[in-house]
Amino acid sequence: MSLSVETARPAVAVEPPSPGRWESLTGREARSGLLFVGPWIIGFALFTALPMIASLVLSLTDFDPRSPDEIHFIGLQNYARMASDPILLESLWVTVRFALLVVPVTLGAALGVAMLVNSTLLAGRNTFRTLFYMPMQIPIVASTVVWIGVLNAQNGWLNMGLRALGLPGPDWLTSTFWVHPALTLMGLWGIGNMMLIFLAGLQSVPTELYDAARVDGAGKLASFRHITLPMISPVLFYNLIIALIATFQYFTQAYVVSNGRGDPARATLFFNLNLYREGFGFFHMGYASALAWLLFAIVLALTVVLFRTAGHWVYQGGER
């Protein structure tokens, strides 16, 4: 056999690629990557970064879109004005009060529904998952208009139901007290995304942990408290941040419910709605731009604070 001859043939010398050729390859890859990511970069630059820079510049001016030629640089006056703007403080307080109500309620409801549709005891789980997610497909304005009808104090379904039970129905949308619970109810309509994320978190909890806890005599509540919550804490943390940011950017429902005015009696004048009124209602575009940057700073600060606290209650890989 001549196999040995074949194998013994000295291999053709393969020279390692010269550094120039590697550079050429990585350069080509980089160019291809840039090409593919290019549209996004251009879109980001044109439609996000540029408007942000423009708003920062505008926040230092008294720009009124009705008189664009009369724009003046006024330094930090718009920012100084915030301190003495009672409506701004009112809108901030409205937003914080709403956040204190809506964030825990929606997080709790989404987690509860996720646990429900994760339960093996529930027949037709996939159908329920779909049903709970379905409202997410409805445009917010359309669903808000439907809710306005449902919450009508005199002939809305909710109050008709309450009256049938012998309970008085509140003026959901015209009472300064009840309008926030009403908006929270509307918010429950849109917990589909949050529910899905919780569901993914719940499904990633190893079942052995529950088995071990059961052997140790732990009940359902103890298992939830000591296994489920810690194990899904990263997901809870993510949902909390997203919910807080969404609350500080709350706008569409409030705009539709109050015709853009913050009715009743400014009870729905959320931060973003006030910003919109300043910019597009009162034409104080410079001040509205400054408000946008204040909102950015608030949301950034809240996120940083939450990340700082995460070490105390968020478990990563079984450890805090």
Next chain:
Amino acid sequence: MRRSDRPIRAMGIGIGIMLVLAACGGGNTAPTSSAASPTSPATSSGSPTAEAAEIEWYVGLGTGENEEQIPREEAVVKAFNDAHPNIHLKLTVVDNTEAADTLATRIGAGDAPDIIGPIGIRGLQSFGDQLLDLAPYIKSSGVDLSQIDQSLIDVYNVGGKQIGIPMAVYSSFIYYNKTLFDEAGVDYPPHKVGDKYDGKDWTWDTVRDLAMKLTVDKNGNDATSVDFDADAIEQYGLDAQFTENDARAWATIFGGSGSVLADDGKTAQWPDNWRAGLQYYYDGVWKDHFIPDKTAVDALAAGNTFQSGLIAMDVVHQWYTCCIYPTEGKAAVTDWDIAVLPVGPDGKITSKLHADTIGIMDSTEHPDAAFEALTYLTASPELIQTWGAMPAVESQRADFFAGLDKQFAPLDIDWSVSEAMLGYPDKPSHESFMPNFAEADSANKDLGSQLWTTSGLDLKSVIDKHVETLQSIFDKAT
């Protein structure tokens, strides 16, 4: 390898270009028909000739943007273009809720239309600075304003500029549902100024007594009865619908003329007769229960309360003839008429006045052509009819009322009330100038919202606080 990369790279480049174009593209930039959607600008008729000056007419700041109105406006535009080969008039219709924002944005972008309107007194306060002074054009063209009341012409003299020619006026008065009066067994309200009612002077106090008799709960008890259930009201005696939270409007209706701006032009105030007017309104809602609160209004024909057939008297303007009957279904109000307004706490009758005009943006490149189009539009009887507007030109009013008689036959409405009320306009207007107008106007509506939705308020302290708010808003304008 390099050769085989080429198609992929070429495809990548192609896709990239397409994505960028898709991302940057604003969709179809050509005007779309607004008949299907009133928010979509715009409609135009015909193509401009090479020499024709293009004049864009922007509709939406007042009436004129309803689906039924647009085809008639298009017909007027077409007639104008047919008769004026040197001018191409283009109609742009924008939904009322977006019209002011859109116009401001377009002005900011240097893309302002040429003509705006119909626009009311309130709208003019927001854009008056951007409107052309028509005085030189009126003078040079010889437009006849002699048939228009001078006080109406003065409404459109802002800051020394004549920014509009009065086109339509709308006095306010009381629409009353005769069926409800007959059921209650009470006399109809007076049709002539100075007439008494049931032997008493026709004042807002008399109206209160009457309205309480016409306010009925589900058990059939009226608001004067000790058994009256204020939590189960089924019919109200009085409303001032479509006032949209505006505290200045409510104060004017029930208190008479006034201004939040003192004579020095910078101090905020709330005159005593306006305080009395708001107290009357507030007590009517929360104490005597003959005026519906916000919740009840929403439930009564979605805010078009008189149309529900459950409001006995309603203070509204002449333009409300548009909307007494629903567009579909059976009308709840079958027998109605109009009555004069009563004497207010200031001892005078005050009929809150609305007026519409058309103005020219001072940025127009063709002011002469724009003025020619404006004079055509303001004199158009078709537009007057389309907008349900009482003509500012007195000689055109007989035809206008004849049209309404035909529309509402066999009812015989006493239109002399409407003309009589024109003699008692609010001066200054409840929509008159305030420094930092849009923000001050919003603050007045916030006050209105508070009164409309909240019981148990100490009105004096609420109004005092509101005056402070107004002052801070006025100060920002200086």
